[in-house]
Amino acid sequence: MQHYSLTAPAKINLHLEIIGDRADGYHELVMILQGIGLEDRIDLYAGSTQAIHLHCEHPDVPLGPDNIAYKAAQLMCREYSQAYAQYGGLEITIDKKIPVAAGLAGGSTDAAAVLVGINLLWKLGLTQPELQTLASQLGSDIPFCLEGGTALALGRGEELSPLQGLDQATVILAKHRNLFVSTAWAYQSYRQRFGESYYQKPETIEVGKKQAHSADLVSAISQQDYLKIGQLLYNDLEKVVFPEYPKVEALKSAFQEEKEVLGAMMSGSGPTVFALCSATAKAQDIIENVRSKINDSTVEFWTTELTNRGIQVKS
C-alpha cells in the first residue's frame, strides 16, 4: 500500500495585533508567526475502500468530519475526484504530541500535513501557491503551517511574508491541563470590548500595506536580536483571555520573574503561555521555579526550540 509519513510542527505567535473587523466576520490581523519543534506525526495510506478513515488515540481529537485534517482530506477528494477514484480511499493516523485547543495550531498543522501528503500520494504535482489556496479555504493558520519558519501574516492570517528564520532559542510551553479557550469566543469578546478602538491605536508604523506597531519586532528579527524579541512580544487576545482566566496571567508573570527568560506571552487565543529563553538557558531549573511559585499540579510543561522546519516528509 502507498504510504507517506510526515511531521507537522506547532506554532507560537510572537505578535498578534487585531487592527479591524472584516466583512466576512473575521478580524484583520498583523501577526508574526513562528514554528516550534513540538510536532505531531501524520501517516497517510492510500486505502482500498472509497472512504476517509482517521485514527488518533488522543481522547479530545475528533475522528470524523469535525477533525480539520479530515476536512483537508475531504477537500482534496472533492477537488481531485479523478485521483481519489484512481487511488482509492485514505487512511490517516495522527500521533498527537501537540496539546489540543491550546493556541498552538495543532489541528491546523495536521491539516497542512494532509494536504502535502495527499499531493505526494496521488502524484498531483501541486505547487506551493496552489497548496496555499487550498489551505486558506480550510482555516486561517493553515497557510502558515504549510510554510513554517518565521513569517509576517496579514489579512485573516493567510497573507504571508517570510522573515529571517529564528532557531537559536529554547521555548518553554506551559498550560493548565483542563483549560481550553475557544478561538471564536476570544475574537468575539475582543470585538465586543475593544472594537471601537481598532483604528485609533497609538504608535502605528507602516508594515507592508497595513498600519501596525510590529515594525520594531520585524527589525529585531532581521537583526537576530533575541533579547529585543523577548521584550517586544505582543498579543491583543491577552486582554480578553486574562480577565476571564486569571491563572493564565499568573503563569505568564511567574515566567517573567525568571532571570533567564527573555520574554513570556500567551500564544494565539491561549491558554498556552510560552517563555522564550536563550539556547543555553537551564530550562528544567526555570520550570521547577515556576512550578513551585504557582503551586498548581494541573499545569503541564514542555521544552522545545524555535525552528525553521515546516512540514517534513519522513518516508
Ligand SMILES: C[C@](O)(CO)[C@H](O)COP(=O)(O)OP(=O)(O)OC[C@H]1O[C@@H](n2ccc(N)nc2=O)[C@H](O)[C@@H]1O
Ligand atoms: C488565534 C490564531 O491561532 C492566531 O494565529 C488564529 O488567528 C486563529 O486561526 P484558526 O484557528 O486557524 O482560525 P479559523 O479556524 O480560521 O477561525 C476560528 C475562529 O476564529 C475567529 N477568527 C479567526 C481568524 C481571524 N483573522 N479572525 C477571526 O475572527 C473566527 O471567529 C473563526 O470562527
Ligand SMILES: Nc1ncnc2c1ncn2[C@@H]1O[C@H](COP(=O)(O)OP(=O)(O)OP(=O)(O)O)[C@@H](O)[C@H]1O
Ligand atoms: N487534528 C486535530 N487536532 C486537534 N484538535 C482538533 C483536530 N481537528 C479538530 N480538532 C478540534 O479543534 C479544536 C481546536 O483544536 P486545536 O488543537 O487545533 O486548537 P488550537 O491549537 O487552539 O488552534 P489555533 O491555534 O489554530 O487556533 C479542539 O477542541 C478539537 O476538538
